[in-house]
Amino acid sequence: MRSLLLAALALAGALLLAGCWDRQELEDRALILGMAIDEADGEEADEHATHLAPPPMVKGKKIRITAQIAIPGRVPLGPSDSGGGGKEGGMPVWVVRVTGYSIDDALNNLQQEIADPRSLIHLRVIVISEKIARDGVEDLNDYFRRNSEVRHSTWLLVSDIEAARLMNVAPPLERVPSLYVLSMIEKSMEMGKFPKEYIGSFWTAESSKGQDEFLPYVSIRQKENILLKGIALFSGGRMVGHTEPIEIGAYMAIKGMNPGGYSSFAQVPDVGAIMLNTFRRQTETDIDIEDGVPHISIKVRLDTRIEERIDHKSDEFTASDYRKIKEYSEKKLTKILIEFVQSTQKLKSDPFGFGEAVRGQYPRYWNRHVSQKSDWERLYAKARFDIECNVYIRREGLKMN
Amino acid sequence: MNDTGRESATISSFQLGAVVASSILGIGVLTLPRLAALAVDSGAPLLTFAGMTAGMLFLAGLAWLMSRHPGSSLFRFSEQLIGKAPARVFNGLLILYFLVVTGITARQFGEAVVQVLLQKTPIEIVVSFLILLTGLTCRRDLVKFVYVHQFYLPLILLPGIIVVAVSMQNAETVNLLPILGNHPLRWGDELVQIAAASQIAFVIALLGPILRRPRGAVRATAIGATLATLLYTAIIIATIAVFGAEEVKLLTYPTLETARSASLGSGQRLDALFLIVWVISIFTSVYSTYYFCAYGTRELLGLRDQRLTATFGMPFVFAAAFLPLNIFELYRWSELLNLYGAILFAGYPSLLLLLSLIRRGGKRTKEAEGHA
Numbered sequence: 022m023r024s025l026l027l028a029a030l031a032l033a034g035a036l037l038l039a040g041c042w043d044r045q046e047l048e049d050r051a052l053i054l055g056m057a058i059d060e061a062d063g064e065e066a067d068e069h070a071t072h073l074a075p076p077p078m079v080k081g082k083k084i085r086i087t088a089q090i091a092i093p094g095r096v097p098l099g100p101s102d103s104g105g106g107g108k109e110g111g112m113p114v115w116v117v118r119v120t121g122y123s124i125d126d127a128l129n130n131l132q133q134e135i136a137d138p139r140s141l142i143h144l145r146v147i148v149i150s151e152k153i154a155r156d157g158v159e160d161l162n163d164y165f166r167r168n169s170e171v172r173h174s175t176w177l178l179v180s181d182i183e184a185a186r187l188m189n190v191a192p193p194l195e196r197v198p199s200l201y202v203l204s205m206i207e208k209s210m211e212m213g214k215f216p217k218e219y220i221g222s223f224w225t226a227e228s229s230k231g232q233d234e235f236l237p238y239v240s241i242r243q244k245e246n247i248l249l250k251g252i253a254l255f256s257g258g259r260m261v262g263h264t265e266p267i268e269i270g271a272y273m274a275i276k277g278m279n280p281g282g283y284s285s286f287a288q289v290p291d292v293g294a295i296m297l298n299t300f301r302r303q304t305e306t307d308i309d310i311e312d313g314v315p316h317i318s319i320k321v322r323l324d325t326r327i328e329e330r331i332d333h334k335s336d337e338f339t340a341s342d343y344r345k346i347k348e349y350s351e352k353k354l355t356k357i358l359i360e361f362v363q364s365t366q367k368l369k370s371d372p373f374g375f376g377e378a379v380r381g382q383y384p385r386y387w388n389r390h391v392s393q394k395s396d397w398e399r400l401y402a403k404a405r406f407d408i409e410c411n412v413y414i415r416r417e418g419l420k421m422n
Numbered sequence: 423m424n425d426t427g428r429e430s431a432t433i434s435s436f437q438l439g440a441v442v443a444s445s446i447l448g449i450g451v452l453t454l455p456r457l458a459a460l461a462v463d464s465g466a467p468l469l470t471f472a473g474m475t476a477g478m479l480f481l482a483g484l485a486w487l488m489s490r491h492p493g494s495s496l497f498r499f500s501e502q503l504i505g506k507a508p509a510r511v512f513n514g515l516l517i518l519y520f521l522v523v524t525g526i527t528a529r530q531f532g533e534a535v536v537q538v539l540l541q542k543t544p545i546e547i548v549v550s551f552l553i554l555l556t557g558l559t560c561r562r563d564l565v566k567f568v569y570v571h572q573f574y575l576p577l578i579l580l581p582g583i584i585v586v587a588v589s590m591q592n593a594e595t596v597n598l599l600p601i602l603g604n605h606p607l608r609w610g611d612e613l614v615q616i617a618a619a620s621q622i623a624f625v626i627a628l629l630g631p632i633l634r635r636p637r638g639a640v641r642a643t644a645i646g647a648t649l650a651t652l653l654y655t656a657i658i659i660a661t662i663a664v665f666g667a668e669e670v671k672l673l674t675y676p677t678l679e680t681a682r683s684a685s686l687g688s689g690q691r692l693d694a695l696f697l698i699v700w701v702i703s704i705f706t707s708v709y710s711t712y713y714f715c716a717y718g719t720r721e722l723l724g725l726r727d728q729r730l731t732a733t734f735g736m737p738f739v740f741a742a743a744f745l746p747l748n749i750f751e752l753y754r755w756s757e758l759l760n761l762y763g764a765i766l767f768a769g770y771p772s773l774l775l776l777l778s779l780i781r782r783g784g785k786r787t788k789e790a791e792g793h794a
Contacts (some may be wrong), residue, residue: 377594388604
C-alpha cells in the first residue's frame with residue numbers, strides 16, 4: 022500500500038513537475054511571427070471583446086494590427102524545403118487584420134476571430150507606422166513588456182509608409198515575409214550597417230534618464246524591397262525625426278561600433294571622387310563639465326580602404342595623392358559627424374547615451390540638474406561638442422591608380 | 423534527547439561552508455537586483471556586497487557561539503544559557519518564523535514559475551510539489567541534510583557563474599557608475615533587506631552535534647557566506663551592467679531577463695541554464711528553512727526523529743504560502759518578514775553570545791578543548 026502510494030506520488034510528480042499540465046501541440050497555436058501596427062481609419066466598428074464602451078482616454082485613438090500567423094506545415098524550415106510543399110500551399114502565413122484601442126484590445130479581438138490560442142513566443146518583428154511612433158510608443162510597449170512570451174531580441178521598426186505593407190512583402194529570397202524583414206535587419210547588423218538595437222535595448226534606453234531611444238527606420242522600394250532608411254530618433258518618448266542612411270554610419274562611428282560598414286563618397290580636389298569604405302571604427306569619448314554644461318569631446322578613428330575612384334583625367338598613382346585624400350575625407354567626415362550631432366541636439370534627442378556617461382562620471386552635477394529624462398534632453402541640446410575624425414586609409418584594392 | 427545517537431557521523435568544515443552557501447543562495451537570485459536598484463540605483467552591487475557582508479557578521483557570531491558550545495545544537499545550548507522556558511519561547515519563534523518563510527518562499531517560487539514557465543499549471547500544484555519534495559527530503563537525518571547541500575552546491579555555482587559570464591557580453595560599464603549610486607542616502611533599509619538573505623543559513627545552528635572541528639566553524643561559515651556573497655554580487659553586477667538601474671527597477675524578475683537576453687553563440691538562450699540555478703537554489707533554501715522547522719519542533723517536543731514533524735508540518739507551510747492574496751501582498755509580506763526576522767536573527771544569537779561570554783569568561787569550555 023505504502024509503496025503503491027509512493028509510486029503514484031512519484032508518477033504524479035514526474036508528470037506535473039515536467040510541465041505536462043502546460044503541454045501544447047505546435048499545431049494548436051496561432052504563432053504570430055510578425056506584427057504591424059498602424060493607426061486605424063476610425064471607421065471600423067468596435068468589436069467589444071474587452072469593453073462595452075471604450076475607456077475615455079483612448080477614445081478615438083484606434084490602432085490596427087496586421088498580424089502574420091504561421092501556418093503549421095507550410096513554413097519552410099530550411100533551404101531544402103524550398104522546392105516541395107510550398108507551391109500548392111501558397112503563402113506560408115496567414116495575415117489577419119484587427120483593430121482595437123490598445124495592443125491587447127486588438128489582440129483580444131484577434132482571438133475572437135481565430136481558433137487557436139495566440140502565442141507571441143515566435144514574434145520576431147514588430148513594425149509601427151511613423152504616425153504611431155510620433156504619438157509615442159510607451160503605451161504600446163507596456164503590453165509587450167508584461168508578456169513573458171515576447172523575446173528581448175525582437176526587432177521593433179518604424180516605417181515611413183503604412184506598416185501593414187511590410188507584412189505583405191513577399192520577396193523571392195525568403196518565403197515568410199516577416200522573416201525576410203528580420204533577416205534583412207539582422208544582416209545589416211552583421212555587416213555593420215545598423216547597431217544592435219533590439220526591442221530590449223529600446224526598453225532600456227526608454228527607461229534610462231540619460232539616453233533617448235532610437236529605432237530602425239524602414240521603407241519599401243519597388244513594392245517588394247525593404248529599404249533601411251535611417252534611424253528614427255526619439256525624444257520624450259515620441260519619435261521626433263529621422264536620419265539619412267549614412268548618418269547611421271555616423272552614429273556608429275561616434276559610438277565606436279564595429280564592424281564598420283558604411284562608405285563615404287566625396288570629391289577630393291585635384292584627385293577625383295573617392296569612395297572610402299570604413300571597416301573598423303574606434304572612438305574615445307571624454308566628458309567634462311564646463312560653465313555648467315557638459316563638454317563632450319569625441320575622437321573617432323576610422324580604418325578605411327579605397328573602393329572606387331572616379332577620375333576622368335589623371336593618371337596619377339593613388340600613392341602620391343594619399344595625403345590629400347586622407348585630409349580631405351577627414352574634413353568631410355568630421356563635418357558629417359558634427360552636423361549629425363547638431364541635428365540630434367536640435368531635436369533634443371540623445372541616442373548616444375552621453376547622459377548616462379554624465380550620470381556615471383559626474384553624479385553631483387547630474388543630481389543637481391537632472392531629475393527626469395526631459396531635464397537631460399534640455400541639457401543635451403545645450404551641450405558643447407568637440408569632434409575630431411581621423412581617417413586612416415589602409416589599402417586600395419587590386420588597382421594602383 | 424540523544425543528539426549524538428544516529429547522527430554520530432561527522433561533517434567537515436568544507437561541508438559546513440557548503441550548507442551556508444547553498445542555503446543563502448535562494449529566492450534573492452531572482453529579485454535582489456530590483457530591490458537593490460530601487461534603493462540605490464547603480465550602487466546596487468556595492469549595497470548587495472555590504473548587505474551580505476553584514477549578514478555574514480551575524481552568521482559568524484552564531485558560528486562562534488557554536489564553536490564555544492561544541493557538541494550541542496542551538497536548542498541545547500540556548501537552554502543552558504538563558505534557561506529552559508525563555509529559550510523555548512525564542513526557539514519556538516524561530517521555528518514559526520522559518521515556517522512562514524518556507525511558505526512565502528515557496529509561494530514566490532510558484533508565482534515566478536506560473537508567470538514565466540508553466541502558465542496553465544495552477545500555482546497550488548507548483549507550490550505543493552515543492553513543499554512535498556522538501557517535506558519528504560526533510561525526514562532524513564542531519565548528515566544527509568548536509569550531503570544534499572553539498573551535492574547541489576556545484577550545480578548552483580557553476581551554471582550561475584556561466585550565466586553571469588555570458589551575460590557580461592551585453593554589459594555597459596557606464597551603467598555601474600557611480601558605484602555609490604546617484605542618491606547614496608537610502609542605504610539603511612535595504613541593507614537589512616539584503617542581509618536577510620543570510621538568515622536562511624541559520625540552519626547551521628543545528629549542526630553543532632555533528633561538526634568534526636567546532637573550532638573551525640567560524641572560518642567555514644565565513645567562507646561559505648563569502649562564496650554566496652560573491653555570486654550574488656556578480657549576478658547583480660551583471661544585471662545592472664546589462665540593463666542599467668532604471669530599467670532593473672521596472673523588471674519583475676531582472677535576473678531572468680538578463681539570462682533571457684544573453685545568448686550563447688547561435689541564438690541559444692540562457693534561460694534554461696538560469697532556471698536550473700534558480701530551481702535548485704530555491705529548493706536548497708526551502709529545504710534549509712523547513713529542515714530547521716521540522717528538526718526544531720522535534721527537539722521542542724522531545725521526539726526521536728523528525729519524520730513525524732516533517733510530514734505534519736507540510737499543510738502549515740502550504741497554508742502560509744497562500745496567506746498573501748496576491749503578488750503585491752506577497753512582496754509586502756516578504757519585506758516585513760525580512761525586517762522582523764532581522765531583529766530576531768541579529769538579536770537572539772547576540773544575546774546568547776553575550777551570556778556565553780559572561781558566563782564562561784573569554785575561555786572555551788574544557789569540552790571544546792577536547793574536541794579541538
